[in-house]
Amino acid sequence: MKSIVCGVTGSENSKKxxxxxxxMALKDSAxxxxxxxxxxxxxxxxxxELRPEYAESFLERLGGQILHEAARTASSIGIQAKAxxxxxxxxxEVSKVIKEVGGDLLVVGDEGQTFAQKVLFGKxxxxxxxxxxxxxxVPVKVIH
Amino acid sequence: MRLGIAKFAIPFxxxxxxMTGGMGHVTIGLRKNIRDEDDVMRLTxxxxxxSFAMLFFLGIGQSWSAQERGTxxxxxxxxxxxxxxxxxxxxxxxxxxxxxxxxxxxxxxxLVTHDGGxxxxxxxxxxxxxxxxKVEAGFSKTAYKTSDRVILDxxxxxxKDGKGNAYYVKQVEHVLQRAISPTFxxxxxxxxxxxxxxxxxLLHRTLAALMGAAMILTISYTVGTFYPEYHILSFxxxxxxxxxxxxxxxxxxxxxxxxxxxxxxxxxxxLKCFEVSKxxxxxxxxxxxxxxxATSAFLxxxxxxxxxxxxxxxxxxxxxxxxxxxxxxxxFASNVGGTATIIGxxxxxxxxxxxxxxxxxxxxxxxxxxxxxLAVSILYYIWYFKKDYKKAVVGDVAxxxxxxxxxxxxxxxxxxxxxxxxxxxxxxxxVFHGPLHMEVSVAALMGAxxxxxxxxxxxxxxxxxxIEWPTLIFFMMLFxxxxxxxxxxxxxxxxxxxxxxxxxxxxVAVALILWVSAIxxxxxxxxxxxxxxxxxxxxxxxxxxxAESGILWWALALGAxxxxxxxxxGASANIVTVGIAESLGYxxxxxxxxxxxxxxxxxxxxxxxxxxxxxxx
Numbered sequence: 001m002k003s004i005v006c007g008v009t010g011s012e013n014s015k016k017x018x019x020x021x022x023x024m025a026l027k028d029s030a031x032x033x034x035x036x037x038x039x040x041x042x043x044x045x046x047x048x049e050l051r052p053e054y055a056e057s058f059l060e061r062l063g064g065q066i067l068h069e070a071a072r073t074a075s076s077i078g079i080q081a082k083a084x085x086x087x088x089x090x091x092x093e094v095s096k097v098i099k100e101v102g103g104d105l106l107v108v109g110d111e112g113q114t115f116a117q118k119v120l121f122g123k124x125x126x127x128x129x130x131x132x133x134x135x136x137x138v139p140v141k142v143i144h
Numbered sequence: 145m146r147l148g149i150a151k152f153a154i155p156f157x158x159x160x161x162x163m164t165g166g167m168g169h170v171t172i173g174l175r176k177n178i179r180d181e182d183d184v185m186r187l188t189x190x191x192x193x194x195s196f197a198m199l200f201f202l203g204i205g206q207s208w209s210a211q212e213r214g215t216x217x218x219x220x221x222x223x224x225x226x227x228x229x230x231x232x233x234x235x236x237x238x239x240x241x242x243x244x245x246x247x248x249x250x251x252x253x254x255l256v257t258h259d260g261g262x263x264x265x266x267x268x269x270x271x272x273x274x275x276x277x278k279v280e281a282g283f284s285k286t287a288y289k290t291s292d293r294v295i296l297d298x299x300x301x302x303x304k305d306g307k308g309n310a311y312y313v314k315q316v317e318h319v320l321q322r323a324i325s326p327t328f329x330x331x332x333x334x335x336x337x338x339x340x341x342x343x344x345x346l347l348h349r350t351l352a353a354l355m356g357a358a359m360i361l362t363i364s365y366t367v368g369t370f371y372p373e374y375h376i377l378s379f380x381x382x383x384x385x386x387x388x389x390x391x392x393x394x395x396x397x398x399x400x401x402x403x404x405x406x407x408x409x410x411x412x413x414x415l416k417c418f419e420v421s422k423x424x425x426x427x428x429x430x431x432x433x434x435x436x437x438a439t440s441a442f443l444x445x446x447x448x449x450x451x452x453x454x455x456x457x458x459x460x461x462x463x464x465x466x467x468x469x470x471x472x473x474x475x476f477a478s479n480v481g482g483t484a485t486i487i488g489x490x491x492x493x494x495x496x497x498x499x500x501x502x503x504x505x506x507x508x509x510x511x512x513x514x515x516x517x518l519a520v521s522i523l524y525y526i527w528y529f530k531k532d533y534k535k536a537v538v539g540d541v542a543x544x545x546x547x548x549x550x551x552x553x554x555x556x557x558x559x560x561x562x563x564x565x566x567x568x569x570x571x572x573x574x575v576f577h578g579p580l581h582m583e584v585s586v587a588a589l590m591g592a593x594x595x596x597x598x599x600x601x602x603x604x605x606x607x608x609x610x611i612e613w614p615t616l617i618f619f620m621m622l623f624x625x626x627x628x629x630x631x632x633x634x635x636x637x638x639x640x641x642x643x644x645x646x647x648x649x650x651x652v653a654v655a656l657i658l659w660v661s662a663i664x665x666x667x668x669x670x671x672x673x674x675x676x677x678x679x680x681x682x683x684x685x686x687x688x689x690x691a692e693s694g695i696l697w698w699a700l701a702l703g704a705x706x707x708x709x710x711x712x713x714g715a716s717a718n719i720v721t722v723g724i725a726e727s728l729g730y731x732x733x734x735x736x737x738x739x740x741x742x743x744x745x746x747x748x749x750x751x752x753x754x755x756x757x758x759x760x761x
Contacts, residue, residue, distance in 0.1 A: 010729030019309070043558075044721030054447075055724065058454035061551075062728055111731055 013109030017143040022074040035061040036063035073079035217308030218273035225316030234261025241282040331632035353621035360628040385627030396588030402610030407560035411450030411552035425533040437481030445478040445717040473525035475721040483705035484514035491674040491704040502578030517748040639683035661703025666710030709745040712737035
């Protein structure tokens with residue numbers, strides 16, 4: 001591995017993924033990039049519909065904190081990780097970052113099913129991995 | 145009120161349209177052929193001669209008509225009446241036909257009932273026809289059964305004039321029965337289609353409602369023009385169905401909230417809750433719920449939650465507490481608080497406007513039960529999350545507060561002062577809008593206007609960014625779709641079914657409306673649901689003994705607003721809370737949410753049942 005991209009949230013599994021990605025980067029001497037994507041699309045399905053920017057500012061702030069903690073975790077084992085914060089649809093933005101940094105592996109924590117999937121389609125995480133691999137064009141490692 | 149004029153009057157008017165048409169033709173000729181002064185003079189003379197000719201024929205026509213009428217005394221029947229449905233509500237646009245001795249009297253203008261079901265016409269009959277002649281009336285309207293002719297016996301002689309004309313009067317009251325017509329099925333299908341499309345998010349909800357409204361009107365004015373049984377709703381009725389009071393109230397409140405959120409007051413409030421609780425997690429949960437509920441009673445739940453949750457998450461992280469244990473009770477409280485006032489939740493806005501209920505009506509009837517519900521919810525959630533709360537690590541509260549205070553402070557004290565004063569005055573107007581006979585939206589519009597002037601906020605930016613136009617258009621279109629269902633008789637059929645189910649018992653009807661609304665609102669959007677229920681409850685209010693007190697409105701308000709607490713999709717505030725939590729790595733499943741929120745929802749609805757039956761009845 002030359003470049004590992006790790007998508008982060010504040011979940012426990014994401015924290016494990018942050019650590020696993022850092023360990024892999026150390027082992028392979030790979031470049032490590034943590035990505036947090038602000039996706040406030042959930043505001044657009046409401047009856048009283050709101051624009052994403054209403055939630056984006058504070059999600060940016062809290063996402064920044066998550067990235068800061070991730071970088072600190074990597075730093076604790078001697079890895080200087082890059083932290084990237086983006087706005088938009090999660091997988092689209094993560095894919096863009098993978099292309100930008102020449103990533104060859106995506107590491108993510110098991111977030112369970114997404115909100116819409118849970119409510120509407122009941123998709124399992126395994127299907128989601130295939131979808132993530134298709135969109136990102138690189139192998140995806142999900143940490144449980 | 146439209147007046148029908150009998151065919152005997154037609155010859156008197158006949159010359160007019162013919163001559164008007166002739167003049168129109170000459171006028172066109174004038175415009176085409178003016179080339180020189182002679183032409184102008186010649187054409188002016190021609191026009192003058194034609195005008196004289198027209199006046200001459202008019203005079204002859206009038207003279208002839210007067211002579212004809214003068215030589216043949218008439219019996220003039222003045223017919224007035226009301227057409228109602230079985231619930232006693234006037235039915236407009238019913239076609240009324242008059243028959244004399246079995247033959248239909250052809251009226252120059254179609255005679256139809258007006259608002260409230262009333263009609264009036266004067267029918268001129270040959271002298272001596274009345275009172276012995278058999279006069280009948282027929283009533284017909286799409287979505288209603290065409291009635292048998294009603295015999296108008298006992299026609300009363302009012303007076304006779306010097307020319308031998310006799311004037312008779314007759315009053316008719318008629319009840320029309322509903323019929324299952326093509327419009328019934330069409331309107332039902334369209335309403336159901338809109339529901340399904342919204343529920344499964346096949347289209348944007350505004351587009352779904354817009355398509356529904358457009359289909360109703362297009363069918364009415366294409367197929368319905370040739371086959372009246374397909375005419376669902378007139379354009380005028382569609383326009384009248386849009387409750388502008390609701391639209392203006394929502395719009396004005398969006399402006400007020402839009403200005404207020406620039407001040408940072410919501411975040412500051414959440415932080416104050418932390419300071420006040422002094423590190424006591426139970427107190428923090430209770431204060432957060434209370435403040436969220438109180439704020440949601442006056443401002444919209446979604447914005448309240450959107451602005452309170454970031455601080456809640458930061459406080460939770462500082463306390464090493466699962467943020468869901470504070471956020472989900474907050475969302476619950478926002479829905480309970482929003483139930484207390486007419487402006488707290490969109491269903492209440494719709495109910496208040498439709499039923500002409502005032503701000504104080506809502507406060508008088510719902511505030512106490514909402515406070516009780518909120519108190520019980522606080523106790524429930526403290527009990528439910530006690531294990532999580534015990535795990536919290538309370539460090540140096542003063543230090544934590546200091547850090548958070550830097551981030552979540554009042555950003556514009558001047559704007560906040562102005563906003564609070566204007567909001568206070570607006571609420572004061574809300575309190576008095578009933579005695580002032582002022583629609584509640586007027587108070588909100590005044591508040592929004594004054595706030596915009598004093599805050600010097602860019603009006604264009606506010607209108608573009610803070611007013612959720614898709615939402616307002618969604619409401620407008622939804623009103624039209626529901627009006628189509630009401631006009632076609634669907635709502636009436638459901639209302640009759642509810643009345644039959646209740647066996648005429650008001651207690652059963654209250655419980656039925658409350659619980660059906662609550663369960664339905666937990667799973668489907670409570671706004672289309674409430675829009676559909678409005679005419680239904682209005683119908684029940686007219687037929688159910690004791691319902692005239694308006695208790696069914698309160699059952700609907702409590703059910704539609706509190707029921708939304710049951711699931712994560714039941715209310716917008718829940719979706720926002722879950723969405724934010726998930727974005728930050730705290731996902732909650734549909735079933736997990738139900739496990740947390742379903743039973744307290746049931747408890748609050750059960751309390752509301754007791755409140756309505758044992759306190760308000």
